Amino acid sequence: MSPPQVEPLRKTRLIALALCWALNTVTGPISVHTLMRVSHTKSALRHAAPPSVALTIDMANILAPIIIVTTATILLNVAASLFLQLLLLPKPVDRWLRRYVPAGVAVPLRAQAAVLAAGALLVLPAHIAYTVVFATRAPGVRALGDRDAAGAVPYSKIGYLRAQEVAPWVSGLATGVAAAVLFTAARRRVREEGAGGVEASK
Numbered sequence: 001m002s003p004p005q006v007e008p009l010r011k012t013r014l015i016a017l018a019l020c021w022a023l024n025t026v027t028g029p030i031s032v033h034t035l036m037r038v039s040h041t042k043s044a045l046r047h048a049a050p051p052s053v054a055l056t057i058d059m060a061n062i063l064a065p066i067i068i069v070t071t072a073t074i075l076l077n078v079a080a081s082l083f084l085q086l087l088l089l090p091k092p093v094d095r096w097l098r099r100y101v102p103a104g105v106a107v108p109l110r111a112q113a114a115v116l117a118a119g120a121l122l123v124l125p126a127h128i129a130y131t132v133v134f135a136t137r138a139p140g141v142r143a144l145g146d147r148d149a150a151g152a153v154p155y156s157k158i159g160y161l162r163a164q165e166v167a168p169w170v171s172g173l174a175t176g177v178a179a180a181v182l183f184t185a186a187r188r189r190v191r192e193e194g195a196g197g198v199e200a201s202k
Helices: 010-048 060-088 090-097 109-136 160-201
Strands: 055-058 140-143
Touching (some): 060 160
């Protein structure tokens, strides 16, 4: 008779995954809002210029990390939601999964941890780049091919970019902690199942 299914660190996993899901749920809309505000800022500056002046506004250095963080955060939110459901409602979710994957395929703890770790490793370096650009750069504004327009407002003075500076740090660290908890639970499950198998064979 096989040993009962071991659920190591169940409460810790629940708390870590819930925090990961909640904080990514907050960070995702903040990032989407920031992208929309950046686009609106560029349009407003162009419309504010006199008709005879053609403005070129380059904010690619701040947009690229925001896009990476936004995409990764949304994917992490979906992943954390699925992993929470696997923890809380294993049988219904398992039946649903088996409609789309071959029989016997599961989502082991180590795979869950790897997904979250990959997401954290995508978010945090991108956000480090964002933080550096936010603190030290300004939009590139050119008029009729001239040099950068004088008086371009630094990114650090643009209010709506400040929320974007803080939120991904919190959600990225929470995701990293959740990944570490899942890795630990995976190792403990392997150890406890191995010990259970030895006891059953005696």
